[in-house]
Amino acid sequence: MPQFHSDLNESSSTFVTTPQEKPEWWTDDGNGWQDTYTARQRIFANGQTEITVTKDKFFVGRDSLPVPHAKRGASEKREANEEDAGKRAKQKVRLCCKEIGADRMVTLTYRENMIDRETALKHWKAFTRRLSKHKAFHYVAVIEEQKRGALHFHVAVSGRQDYRLLRSVWQSILGLGQSGEQMGQVNVRDPSKFGFGRNGAHKLAEYIAKYCGKLMDCRDLNQKRYFRSRGIVIPVMNSWRVCAHTMLHAVQIGFEIAREFGLAGAQTWCNNGLGVFWIATAPHDGPLIDTCPF
Structure with a gap:
């Protein structure tokens, strides 16, 4: 795990909170749902990394009953399932391309x-x-x-x-x-x-x-x-909760994590309505450029 993450885990007062704690900024809609921000990261073999910081809902109430699954190809939602399968395949292809x-x-x-x-x-x-x-x-x-x-x-x-x-x-x-x-x-x-x-x-x-x-x-x-080809292993995704109060704060955290890998050639995407920020760094073989625009 990168040194940056180790530092965060050692001093959780800034970004990270342990799952046992209930931060003061967590909201409760009265039905057992809690809102928080989660950071997720994959690190590729050639020095690239992808980070997403998303606003997630965590259910802390009673478990719901499992929904039965239809046989493959027999679902009434086949078109929607095909679309979801296409999205998953796109993500795997993109990650495999970056890994090689x-x-x-x-x-x-x-x-x-x-x-x-x-x-x-x-x-x-x-x-x-x-x-x-x-x-x-x-x-x-x-x-x-x-x-x-x-x-x-x-x-x-x-x-x-x-x-x-x-x-x-x-x-x-x-x-x-x-x-x-x-x-x-x-x-x-x-x-x-x-x-x-x-x-x-x-x-x-x-x-x-x-x-x-x-x-x-x-x-x-x-x-x-x-x-x-055989032998392509998609990097394991590391994830942890972060103490972000706003979407802007979540974006700043994403850039702070990415700085370790250099921001030259990085690409970003943000949707405030969905509560998602994504940043991907480029391969690097020289001095890191870690200037953050925020």
Whole structure:
């Protein structure tokens, strides 16, 4: 755990309160609900971190009866459940991209109008299997369905790749057309041209993740929304209660936690109505810039 958190835990009078205590600023609506702010943080391998400070409600009254769950696919709220599943998948893809330090995007395309998902997935499995015989290939991939139904793969990777090898493997799987033309192509989005570099880590992760939230006609209920190489472990989320009286105070606490990891290239999002503040720092390899605007 970072030194900053250790300091907070040792002196809880400023930010942190123990669960056994009931702070004077906790509100009670008379029905057993208590409002407080909670900070949550994930630290990634390359020095990035994500922090959220949210206004949460904690129920301290009697337990409610469990709600029975419908069988998979039989729920009356299937559309809403699909939307929730898409949101969870987007978060996992974004976190996996950050954990591997993804800064480039490789796109595998077809010359023909490929609309058969099962066939496309067979091509993808063959691609990763053959490539693994030549090199360690760490990736986070999603399959995109365009409006006309054509499928292709977006693959987030870290560092410069052997693009000739990637093209050779992909094209060998798809083979040649009737006129001897290549039936597949591999395109690369270089960080210097598309802003996915060191300070664009958030952009690439969000770009890849957005496809998980789409409702795809080619995807059945039990089919995956994304693919990732083995060995990617999403960092454990640390969480603790913080003594914030207002949303502005919560924002200040979020910036104070993030300062340890540097604020250069950081991105923020805040919604006062929802009571949520989010800040994500960029990878850093030099002196930290910890200037806080508040």
